[in-house]
Amino acid sequence: MSSLFPALTDSPADSPAERPALRFGERSLTYAELAAAAGALAGRVREAGRVAVWATPTLETAVGVVAALLAGVPAVPLNPKSGDGELGHIVRDSAPALVLTAPGTELPPALSGLERVDIDVRERAPYAPAESPGSAPAGITAESPALVVYTSGTTGPPKGAVIPRRAIATTLDALADAWQWTGDDVLVHGLPLFHVHGLILGILGPLRRGGSVRHLGRFTAEGVAHELNEGATMLFGVPTMYHRLAEALPDDPALAKALGRARLLVSGSAALPVHDHERIAAATGRRVVERYGMTETLMNTSVRADGEPRAGTVGVPLPGVELRLVEEDGTAITAYDGETVGEIQVRGPNLFTEYLNRPDATAAAFTGDGWFRTGDMAVRDADGYVRIVGRKATDLIKSGGYKIGAGEIENALLEHPAVREAAVTGEPDDDLGERVVAWIVPTDPQSPPAADDLADHVARRLAPHKRPRTVRFLDTLPRNDMGKIMKRALKHD
Structure with a gap:
């Protein structure tokens, strides 16, 4: 090679x-x-x-x-x-x-x-x-x-x-x-x-292109603004970083101007809430591009620089990557209607070779015809855009006969002005099988929103069966180094 x-x-x-x-x-x-x-x-x-x-x-x-x-x-x-x-x-x-x-x-x-x-x-x-x-x-x-x-x-x-x-x-x-x-x-x-x-x-990418990378050491809005004002053309970040930028923008017109100079703003490693997409776009005139990948597959999809910057999606498969959605029994979903939820499976030259010293885990990760089971659940629009709704293990909620993705409920909750952070999980329910549980960090801890208000808010934006049946309030959500919410740390009563 x-x-x-x-x-x-x-x-x-x-x-x-x-x-x-x-x-x-x-x-x-x-x-x-x-x-x-x-x-x-x-x-x-x-x-x-x-x-x-x-x-x-x-x-x-x-x-x-x-x-x-x-x-x-x-x-x-x-x-x-x-x-x-x-x-x-x-x-x-x-x-x-x-x-x-x-x-x-x-x-x-x-x-x-x-x-x-x-x-x-x-x-x-x-x-x-x-x-x-x-x-x-x-x-x-x-x-x-x-x-x-x-x-x-x-x-x-x-x-x-x-x-x-x-x-x-x-x-x-x-x-x-x-x-x-x-x-x-x-x-x-x-x-x-x-x-x-x-x-x-972030490092090997610029070096392969013959370009440059400027690493901040530690992320700050001031550092980002400085580098973009000094000629940087692209910014890579995770949702936590972009959320902090979105929070800072109303009081920092210089930051908005700097972000507006970027050729490309890219977010990854977790879904960027639609609310943050819209706040950044309104303040800077730039849309954040999302991509989707994981350790085992590197990158699978992205919103293209010359494509429609559709908030809430991770774009279309990258060149050379095959992507399909499948039912629980492995049957491929052929109706890309933006509603039918399936597990993402991918195949292509971007995939890893094996799990070191774990032939059992390697075999379990692939289908018989060579597709990698990502464990991520998504819907796909007719034009190929992929919208991830959560992880199969933690974000797929089966309630009242419906398959519900936690991610779309979280996005809806984040559009409520009284919600600063939100996570959604499922917990056992004798009637529904599982009920939707919302974990909320309120904008004003002294005056949290009413549970019924949040449920109605979701029902109006999505569908009644997707509304939270239980709401729990927290001071903060548990996150890992990449800013991903650690849902297994959210304990049900």
Whole structure:
């Protein structure tokens, strides 16, 4: 296969050697500097077999991952916020030969048995790339593992999804087609670097295009505005980030002006509420584009830059990706009417290879004809747009003979002026099978909305059978590092 990073490995005449590649705060590397630092490190890890990367939001993490990919060595990004138990499981499961980290970093006891290699981002040793111009390292093919990214482990110990080089290349190229993404784009983001969104899309994506990325280190509205005012063209974020931007916009016309300068605003990792879509569009004149992916599949769908920016949807399948909705018995749904709920299954070159050391889980994840069972529930419009209504395990509510997606009820609740945050779950009901439960963070904690008012609000917007039968008020909703609501932490009485 061709090089993952042509700007680093092709001949100098064809590469943007002095163009900025990476910037984290005040620290930056040009393409020439990145090639030298990553190339020198690649030479040190080439025989390692597999390496762990202590994935702090720093230049060192980016250089470490790029070096591993240049060397043809699979990298295992480690979440610095993980506890010793989870880290110990990942290290035992993935068996890396060493851990790459920034100098001076104090690593936890779970990593004490690994050889430590400090990353020198200013190393200027002669660069002899493992990747020759236009090609992958010797013996490395499109199917060779590039990354082992561990899932969140909501139903047991985290599983290591083995992501081949083929999946990274095809996903990033499909997104380039969908988003008209070029080497002239400058991306700003403040996402963690231990998962697909922040690392593959946010760091490897710009490097594959020959563009630039500016990482904020920590997300702030001020940081976003500054970078967009300084020439950044794209912003990647998660719904929590865009919600904070939406909240800040009414009192910050400078932020609205900065966001209005962006060529593309992209949200992912969870559904962005329609209410936040509308507030951002009204204040900035820019629509947020949503895409849909997961660790095992990288990216599956997106609203296209040249398509209709339809709030509440994740767009259409990316080039090369096949997508279908199926009933519980596996029967494919053929009526795309925007109402019939089915599980999303996908097939294509964007998929992972296997769960590391888990042939049982790998086999269970695929159908007999090669479709990956995502566990996500959705409806599809006649023109192919996909609207996700929740996870099969936590967001599909069967009530009174209806299949109800929690996501659409949450969007409706968030349109109520007295609701700041909302989550919807199902709980057992003797009559209905399951009843709809709304978990609400009120706008004014001293004056929460009446339960009947919220139920009527949903019934008017959706349908009477989708109204919440029980409403519970909270000070805050439990969320993970990506801002996703952890519904399993919501305890029923």
